[in-house]
Amino acid sequence: MHSPPGDTFARGPWHELPAAFGALLRPRIDAIASGMVEAIRQEVPAYRRPLDSSVGRDLVASVCRAMRQFAELTEAPESAQDHHARHFRHLGRVEFLNGRTTDGLQAAFRVGARVGGRRYAEIARTASLPAEIVLPLHEAVLTHINALSNEAVKGFVAAQAHAEDEVQRSRRALAQALLEQPHGAAREPLEPLAARARWPLPAQVACLVVRGAAGSRRTVPWPDALVLPRGADLVAVLPEPAGGGPAGTADVRAAARGRTAALGPAVAPHDAWVSLVCVRLALNHHRDTGAPDGEFLIVGDRLADVHLLGGAPIGRLLGDRALGVLDGLPAGRAARLAETLEALLMSWGRTAPEVARSLGIHPQTARKRLRHLDVLFDGRLADPGFRFEALLALRTRALRG
Template sequence: MPRRVLRRPRAGESVLLPPETVAAIRADLATVADDVVDQIIREVPPYEDAFSGPMGETIRGAVQVALGGFLSLISDRRGPDALAPRASAVDGAYQLGRGEVRSGRTTDALLSAYRIGARVSWQHLSAKAVQQGIDPAQMASFAELVFAYIDELSAASVAGHQDESATEGRIRQRMAERLARHLLVGAPEATVLASAERAEWTPPTTLTAVLVHESQAGSLLQTFKRGTLLTADLPELDGDALLMVPDAHDRARAVLLRAVRGRDALVGPPRPWMQVRESFDRAVRARSLGLTGDTELHLPRLVLTADPRALEDLRAVVLAPLAELRPAAAAKLRETLRAWLLHQGRRDDVAAALFVHPQTIRYRMTQLRELYGDRLEDPATVLALTLALGVEEESG
């Protein structure tokens, strides 16, 4: 419904109240303010404790200022200062809306308070106007101006509420991003805790890093738990966004994994919230290997590729007996040795895995024993071969 816009009555219009009527109504403003506040307290639960003490006196004063501004507007005052009380009242309403955000109250509660204020104020104002002998035509115009004025004030309060909400939202987002950076750069614990307090963020038990394309981060943020931290302002992200999801461990991890299903996302392990950098680092490394989804499913690959140069050296050492063979022959023996290790020497299982006859496996294993000798029975050699050939399987 379009908001009614209050205009100042033009000279000669009958809606202007005579000075004695205005004076009579003005003398009753303190009583009106008290009644408005009492009714709001009774009918709007969020305000039940809001008007106690100094806050109640402030609101009562604001109601009187607002109504006094209206009376000045409809009186027969003229000159450049005629609209000053109205401007002051509108500004006060705007600031009231901003203050309601800081007090944690919604626009629903605010508008409910205005509706009650309008009803109670009109009851008082109309009764006083009738006592002063205002005729029906003037009363109708008077009513229209009263409710248009209160509409204007409520609209100003809503605008203040919206502006303050947007400002607070931006501030909280900046504070949350700063907290995320502190967590990831390893800032001192006192710094991190102070940052969390400024962001009004309650530390969880764990945080889990989730890497996702920046275009999908906003929708995922709405899906995840309240308190999820979001940042895209890190060099390592390279077009991705990082979400740090609170308490997504144990059974809650399954919920998190369902939320990212079908997206090109990487989910790190849950870590104590101050150690979330570990979860982030693992997700970043998984991404560098071209992996997706749950990093817990890629642990062998992540372990085996943790130190690529050390792995190259290990492979060179433990596969040295095959170095003198032709490449094709060496490849077949490596394949056979890997299957033999994985199937714990069960020849039929090895043959089935490689789609060859068991006699072929016997022949190849004879070759390998000639090349390695007793070392194939040495646990340390078996472990080294498993590591060296395991990454070959993961990469294949």
């Protein structure tokens, strides 16, 4: 943790320097600054820019300010230094915003300290100041440049943290926008929000939900996933998961090991909410059936079931209408006739031998059941519309247990 700049300077070696040194330095600041700037531009590639560029102007202004501060400290070591500290923190922010690192900045400080220390010593000799000030003068230069470097790094780190916070906020907002189900109104375009989130929209996305994993990013194997807690669950929007093939699915499965999780179908980004709906339906059904925890569901492999689960209340009504004649029979007989009806509806030729092979029963038994079904349904088995409804009803009943 850095000390406040005023404390650093008040404890520094300026008390051992004659106040007159500040008066000697001030008229020479422009000339010394010119030499420092030239040395920095030669030795530090990041600053090899024209002097009339923004980089060049910032460099000259900062070098001159650093020397004015050195003169102030020589004259009044206890003086407030916040105004200078703010400048160098701003310089660090500018470095970050311009895409540079602190390496070049700290190299520039070192070059400036070397040139400045040499010129300051020349000023002391020319003015016939006591030889004993050479060591405190050298210490003052090192203390000063270290303090300025620390302030610049503080500014750089603060700007970096702010930018990362902005990106994370934008990513959460993008995840919410992707997962929000539209309700008639036109959706806002996703591209501007994706640009602020630094998350190029992929061709496809898929939703992953991990039960009881909110607050744990370790369950998501891709750093570029959009992660959003929803209650106790963790929801992640994964970019183009289908592009990774089975290996990508294996990575997700391994990351979610030990928790119930489901990976939704790959969809276009504006349909991400559809992938989430599919996952929710599959997980809710998994919970309702009392299945053990820790299972990983690939929802894209069972979209027909998920579709039926989404309309389960309507499917129940359809079952009552299409299959109601079976409900008045003894349970065992009703179950046998229902499985025979499903075998008939799923067969190609709808013949007794085909149904018998499917169920593993004698063809004569199959014929007997089929005649019974034909009577119960009053000839409607020949109606394509009824057959479609009956198959949906049978499938929905099977899913709902």
